[in-house]
Amino acid sequence: MVEFEARLMLENTVEALHERSAFVRTGGQWLYTTGDIMTPSFAPWKPGRNESCPCGSGLKFKRCCSRR
Numbered sequence: 927m928v929e930f931e932a933r934l935m936l937e938n939t940v941e942a943l944h945e946r947s948a949f950v951r952t953g954g955q956w957l958y959t960t961g962d963i964m965t966p967s968f969a970p971w972k973p974g975r976n977e978s979c980p981c982g983s984g985l986k987f988k989r990c991c992s993r994r
């Protein structure tokens with residue numbers, strides 16, 4: 927079982943993908959079987975241009991990952 931939450935940025939909006947995935951081991955290899963989409967820990971949001979960038983660089987959003 928692997929549970930993960932990925933953050934992605936689309937059109938200047940930060941979104942989350944939260945999924946719990948099940949794997950089985952067959953012949954020494956892990957194979958993906960099923961996945962359940964879980965509720966993300968936050969709703970999609972748009973950072974302000976002068977806020978610090980959500981990628982964690984420490985730069986302002988407008989100077990980092992912001993795309994106009």
Ligand SMILES: [Zn+2]
Nearest residue numbers: 979981990991
């Ligand atoms: Zn950034």
